[in-house]
Amino acid sequence: MSGRGVWLRARTRLRRFPALLAGCGEQAAAYGRCVAAAAAGTTELRRDACLEEFRALQDCFARAAKATPK
Amino acid sequence: MAAAAVGARALRGTGRPVLRAGWGAGWRRLWALSGRAAAAASSPVGASSGSGALSPFDRRLKRKQKNWAALQAEPAKCDYLREEVGSRIADRVYDITRTFPLALDVGSGRGYIARHLTKETVEKLIQVDIAENALKNAVESEIPTVSVVADEEFLPFKEDTFDLVVSSLSLHWVNDLPRAFREIHQVLKPDGVFIGAMFGGDTLYELRCSLQLAELEREGGFSPHISPFTAVADLGHLLSRAGFNTLTVDTDEIQVNYPGLFEVMEDLQGMGESNCSWNRKPLLHRETMLAAAAIYREMYGNSDGSVPATFQIFYMIGWKFHESQARPAQRGSATVSFGDLAKIDGLLSRGKK
Numbered sequence: 001m002s003g004r005g006v007w008l009r010a011r012t013r014l015r016r017f018p019a020l021l022a023g024c025g026e027q028a029a030a031y032g033r034c035v036a037a038a039a040a041g042t043t044e045l046r047r048d049a050c051l052e053e054f055r056a057l058q059d060c061f062a063r064a065a066k067a068t069p070k
Numbered sequence: 071m072a073a074a075a076v077g078a079r080a081l082r083g084t085g086r087p088v089l090r091a092g093w094g095a096g097w098r099r100l101w102a103l104s105g106r107a108a109a110a111a112s113s114p115v116g117a118s119s120g121s122g123a124l125s126p127f128d129r130r131l132k133r134k135q136k137n138w139a140a141l142q143a144e145p146a147k148c149d150y151l152r153e154e155v156g157s158r159i160a161d162r163v164y165d166i167t168r169t170f171p172l173a174l175d176v177g178s179g180r181g182y183i184a185r186h187l188t189k190e191t192v193e194k195l196i197q198v199d200i201a202e203n204a205l206k207n208a209v210e211s212e213i214p215t216v217s218v219v220a221d222e223e224f225l226p227f228k229e230d231t232f233d234l235v236v237s238s239l240s241l242h243w244v245n246d247l248p249r250a251f252r253e254i255h256q257v258l259k260p261d262g263v264f265i266g267a268m269f270g271g272d273t274l275y276e277l278r279c280s281l282q283l284a285e286l287e288r289e290g291g292f293s294p295h296i297s298p299f300t301a302v303a304d305l306g307h308l309l310s311r312a313g314f315n316t317l318t319v320d321t322d323e324i325q326v327n328y329p330g331l332f333e334v335m336e337d338l339q340g341m342g343e344s345n346c347s348w349n350r351k352p353l354l355h356r357e358t359m360l361a362a363a364a365i366y367r368e369m370y371g372n373s374d375g376s377v378p379a380t381f382q383i384f385y386m387i388g389w390k391f392h393e394s395q396a397r398p399a400q401r402g403s404a405t406v407s408f409g410d411l412a413k414i415d416g417l418l419s420r421g422k423k
Contacts (some may be wrong), residue, residue, distance in 0.1 A: 031365070032368020035287055036368060045283060047289065
């Protein structure tokens with residue numbers, strides 16, 4: 001990945017994240033609770049321990065990204 | 071201005087052959103020389119005794135990051151933390167009721183300490199920073215200032231030059247901290263004082279934990295995204311090993327609330343505090359960032375929806391030895407015993423008579 005254009009485009013896309021995430025508060029909270037519970041538990045946090053919650057969050061995020069015009 | 075010219079001539083006669091302080095047009099030459107010296111000295115061959123430093127930070131990248139941060143459209147937008155710490159350091163300078171003829175600001179950035187000091191406290195100030203754009207955009211101050219582009223580990227000044235050395239929030243990116251402290255101790259005059267502030271211990275632990283948990287859950291492993299910080303006990307040892315006396319180290323915690331993880335990272339970038347460790351992971355996946363933002367909000371969020379970011383600041387004050395300084399009394403020279411503490415009233419009234 002080289003060139004200023006890529007970096008600038010990535011930053012513009014990234015700037016939309018907080019607004020898009022704001023609309024998915026429920027899913028984000030559910031995912032956060034799942035990870036906090038898994039991390040506090042007796043076993044170590046494994047990969048994809050909270051896969052369903054994350055998929056829900058990702059879907060909500062993708063829908064929000066498609067809905068709002070860039 | 072005559073005094074400044076004399077000062078410049080005195081400083082130019084530095085004994086070290088590699089680095090020469092060049093005022094004005096000589097800026098870039100100075101940086102190029104100390105850059106080569108930095109590359110040569112920080113290569114992990116272990117030639118110098120007692121250092122063994124592995125150079126965890128990429129200083130060239132840090133310079134680019136700081137230059138970029140200083141060239142932003144609104145450089146004052148991300149300055150709040152440095153402003154606050156700069157004013158607290160200026161408070162500590164005022165606590166010492168002396169006038170300092172010549173002072174040095176190591177890693178000054180846009181000059182956050184100078185704007186709080188007066189000509190009565192500091193008569194002349196030299197600001198040193200690794201990023202020339204920050205020095206060029208420095209804020210006006212009433213103290214006559216000279217700017218030098220140099221690395222904090224390779225100060226291009228003669229021994230016993232400065233009455234006061236201050237450093238605000240720049241030593242945490244130094245590769246060889248013991249060496250930086252030794253250099254500062256060297257350029258101080260006897261009975262000179264060093265007042266510094268650096269990030270330590272628990273700084274940004276919320277961000278560190280959120281990224282760590284997100285990477286564990288999303289990718290199965292994690293790599294460090296926050297640079298390692300010094301612990302307060304180590305700081306005391308480092309300062310005394312460098313030769314400082316009468317140490318004072320105290321810690322302060324500043325908590326700043328942000329809307330979310332992305333804003334935290336954006337402001338850190340704007341401050342020039344982006345990660346520049348050699349072992350940093352170059353890519354942070356969008357999914358991981360999303361996951362980290364959700365974890366940050368859930369685990370650490372405030373009731374009003376904002377998230378806190380903790381900055382733990384260590385303030386240190388160290389003096390260079392001089393005969394006039396107070397020293398601990400000799401063993402066996404006590405005139406009263408601790409066992410007599412119960413009779414302290416009697417002792418005091420006897421003393422008054």
